[in-house]
Amino acid sequence: MDRPHRGPAGPALARGAPMTANQPGTVNILEARGLAKSFGETPALRGASLAVRQGEIVAVMGPSGSGKSTLLHCLAGILVPEEGEVWFGGQRLDTFGDDKRSALRRDRFGFVFQSGQLVPELTAEENVAMPLLLSGTRRGPAITAARKWFSVLGLDGLQHRRSGELSGGQAQRIALARGLVAEPAVLFADEPTGSLDSVSGELVMDLLTGAVRDRGTTVVLVTHDAQVAAYADREVIVRDGRVSTLTGTMP
Ligand SMILES: Nc1ncnc2c1ncn2[C@@H]1O[C@H](COP(=O)(O)OP(=O)(O)O)[C@@H](O)[C@H]1O
């Protein structure tokens, strides 16, 4: 990466710290530098670099198989790249061991994937509460926090449904609530509307962008859909495992 790194974001990243504004900041909360990652003989990333500013929504676009999900997984500490560096708020997370990366994902990151992946045995509110339960919040307060999301996302009355009793759009809004309930610093969304019709997809994107802008949450949004990318502050394109900037200005 040829731009200077802005250095640790420091106190601005502290949990619960007030956001200065609901505008993207000037600090890079997340940065990939020259990532390479292969699966066997298949190169997925070949020198991918991306800087994400605190509070911005970045759409990562590109054709199927170009490396978008692999880039997201490296940024989120799910995968470790073979080359390059991943920085989150002044910490180089690709050097962390499995346990430290898991803890970081659990405590600071939220996730929404293409098809909600709700736990079918649990009620909707238990699914939403799951990230809080996993980080040690007691059941009562976790369920209370989860319930708040049902009115925010237009899900009132669905708290006790199981995933088999929900429409695709409802299930995806519940997955969104689960991704946001622990107030993550970064929400990683991989084709979050990919399995929805366009009306449900627009509703999910309206709710997602509304919720994150209210909270100053940073979003890495992988999509191959230009209508979904239009919700972002900035778009980048991944081609053959490398990132190119399409619109907007880099920090
Ligand atoms: N777990 C995996 N095992 C083998 N090959 C993979 C795996 N994940 C991704 N790939 C390959 O890496 C390349 C990039 O994949 P991916 O990051 O999923 O692309 P995208 O999300 O843009 O569709 C593709 O050629 C894909 O087949």
Ligand SMILES: [Mg+2]
């Ligand atoms: Mg993908």
